[in-house]
Amino acid sequence: MQTPSPRLQANAGIALIAFVALSAGALFAVLREQQRPAIPALIWPNPPTLGAFSLSMAGGKMLTQDSLKGHWTFLFFGFTHCPDVCPNTLAVLKQTALRLSEDPTYRAQGQVVFVSVDPARDQPAALAQYVQYFDPNFLAATGPETALAGLTAPLGVIHARVPMTGEDYSVDHTAAIFLIDPKLRLLGVLSLPHEAAKLSTAFRDISAFGTQNP
């Protein structure tokens, strides 16, 4: 076997330097990535924080920012005249709550809140019956447009009435599930399709991250 020519050795040297430089670059990229972990639904850095709002629940109770403080809240917007996406999502949230029943954070602080963006047809008492069909622990609230805006505006939730034949109207609405942390920070936006496995994994990852980054 011949000894490599000086030229080949030089090339090998350059290759080695290039390799080290690339590895260092990759390492920096990995370190940077650790600051913003690979949690797909996570809103980070600078998550928006909810301000004051006040909505009506059954029995004359109110749902306000204080109802969310100290809790990890799955928040979903919809309406009861919605025969497909809303019951489907609430059924998935019920399965998610079941999957998280052994998770210490969810056990201590988890809750699910359904907000109707159709206050004209959804009365608080009926809304409570509607969500409790899925899970007796679920909360439901609604309120006039101005009151709804206190919650929908900071989250970027959109809703609009659309006339339908055969019934009065339907409501187009944002289908995402929002995850609010105990300090009212919006830490997660979970988009369609909603699946219990995906939601419970996101909850575990985001609640762990939020707890480490108060």
Place this chain on the structure above:
Amino acid sequence: MLLLAGVLPSAALACPGLEVKGAWVREPPPASPGTAAFMSLHNAGASALTITGWRSPQFGTTMLHATLSSGGQTKMRGHAQLSMAPGEGIVLAPGGLHVMLMKPTGTLHEGEPVSLELSCGPQTTSFEMPVRREAPAAP
């Protein structure tokens, strides 16, 4: 005997070649004014088939709707008639097409039958489907 979710009674005037499989109705939660039915349709006939109407004696309003989701928004719209070429099929499933059932004449509970009538021009195919609390597992 009730014929649930399944094979159709073959009536002489039924829609030619129409097969309906896995039909079910979502149990409406209390306080909800209606619900939706889902099923798989197949045209096993030799010519094109168009479903022109939907009717259930248990509901005041029955119509075909589509759930459309884009850009994080979800919406429901009326859907025009369904046409299937020979050999073609269409699936009505949560998050997509559904038969919207509004203004029920009575209460509906899991396991109870709902009858539905599909018309294709002058002919109609009638069948019953069960009320289910949860979507059946994908086949």
